[in-house]
Amino acid sequence: MFKNEELQKAWRDITWPKSATELHVHLGGSVPLYRLWEIAVTRGIRGLGNGYEEFIDTLKRDGDRISSLDEYLEIYDRVELIQSGPHAVRESVIIAIHRAYLDGGTLITGQGGEHSQTAPLFTISRLELRFNPLKRTGAVFLKGEHAGLYDVDRIIQAAASAIADCQLGFKGKIQTGLLFCFGRDMTHEANCALAKKVRVWNEKESCIVGLDLAGPESSNSLSDQSERKKMQEIFDLAGPNLGRTIHVGETPHVDLDTFIKTVETLEPSRVAHPIVAVRSYREKGNADGLKVLQERKITCELCVQSNLLTGAVSSLEEYGAYIDIFDEFEIPYTFSTDAPSLQVTSLASELQLLFASGGITEEQILRALQVAEKSSFLPAAS
Numbered sequence: 001m002f003k004n005e006e007l008q009k010a011w012r013d014i015t016w017p018k019s020a021t022e023l024h025v026h027l028g029g030s031v032p033l034y035r036l037w038e039i040a041v042t043r044g045i046r047g048l049g050n051g052y053e054e055f056i057d058t059l060k061r062d063g064d065r066i067s068s069l070d071e072y073l074e075i076y077d078r079v080e081l082i083q084s085g086p087h088a089v090r091e092s093v094i095i096a097i098h099r100a101y102l103d104g105g106t107l108i109t110g111q112g113g114e115h116s117q118t119a120p121l122f123t124i125s126r127l128e129l130r131f132n133p134l135k136r137t138g139a140v141f142l143k144g145e146h147a148g149l150y151d152v153d154r155i156i157q158a159a160a161s162a163i164a165d166c167q168l169g170f171k172g173k174i175q176t177g178l179l180f181c182f183g184r185d186m187t188h189e190a191n192c193a194l195a196k197k198v199r200v201w202n203e204k205e206s207c208i209v210g211l212d213l214a215g216p217e218s219s220n221s222l223s224d225q226s227e228r229k230k231m232q233e234i235f236d237l238a239g240p241n242l243g244r245t246i247h248v249g250e251t252p253h254v255d256l257d258t259f260i261k262t263v264e265t266l267e268p269s270r271v272a273h274p275i276v277a278v279r280s281y282r283e284k285g286n287a288d289g290l291k292v293l294q295e296r297k298i299t300c301e302l303c304v305q306s307n308l309l310t311g312a313v314s315s316l317e318e319y320g321a322y323i324d325i326f327d328e329f330e331i332p333y334t335f336s337t338d339a340p341s342l343q344v345t346s347l348a349s350e351l352q353l354l355f356a357s358g359g360i361t362e363e364q365i366l367r368a369l370q371v372a373e374k375s376s377f378l379p380a381a382s
Ligand SMILES: [Zn+2]
Pocket: 024, 026, 247, 272, 338
């Protein structure tokens, strides 16, 4: 794995902080595959394939079968169906928090997401978990167009109560915040319905900390001004007191102009996978996207394996070059796993992967961990 022996030694010599903050994790990608299987069997979900091995094989996101974001996201419908309803959401949130705390700092070695026997390098003590409650109502294939079997209020309440229980159980050693994702693949009406729910629940539950825009960029690139306006209405409708991050610029469906206009319209303080901005500079010398990030002091959420799997970034070498460009423009960035369980990875594994290729230094890693803590939507740790 390591490019040379010096890098291997340097990795061993890193002085890790005791705890870390992870900002970009989807609930759908956070339940280890074997646990997802258990939930599906318990609840009698149909269409699990020809048994456990086939289920694992189908859901695992690996480079042999995936080359685009659309292919990467294909499996989410199935996961969201398994996680539908208040009971499954509650269980999934509890498992996701445990996974972060116990395995976030370990180097993953097992096929089903089992961690190594060695001590964790650090503990995830602050976690931002994002999901779309409308896609947990049991009608995920309808993309929120029709109500599903389950009540969305019960789903939000189940997630919030799972967080409260974990907070008590862990004696505050892991703090979790919820981000709600609007869908590029959902209708305006469905996103509005979700925004109204978020506004109401935000007044009741302090664990709700932010908003996100997710889903395939091919469904709605927001290149059309009227679409951007509609999305702005949705974000505004959800309420003014929530942090804003958006997935934007991960695929060729979002060009640099659309990237800039989307950021200017939705005014996020963080963006996920802003690849088009950094690629436009590296390949064409166009720094317009990076300047917008720089001027607005926007933090970039980077997810190494996920970006490689979707083909957003073609190699670890390219990734390393992008990191240096962000530094050149003094644009803050953080590292996260995106979907640790579906990719069978952890934050520690992601950092090791990039470090082993020579794509990042110890100083850059430690700075990124500090940035994550500072740019979190969670209230400052007491
Ligand atoms: Zn994501």
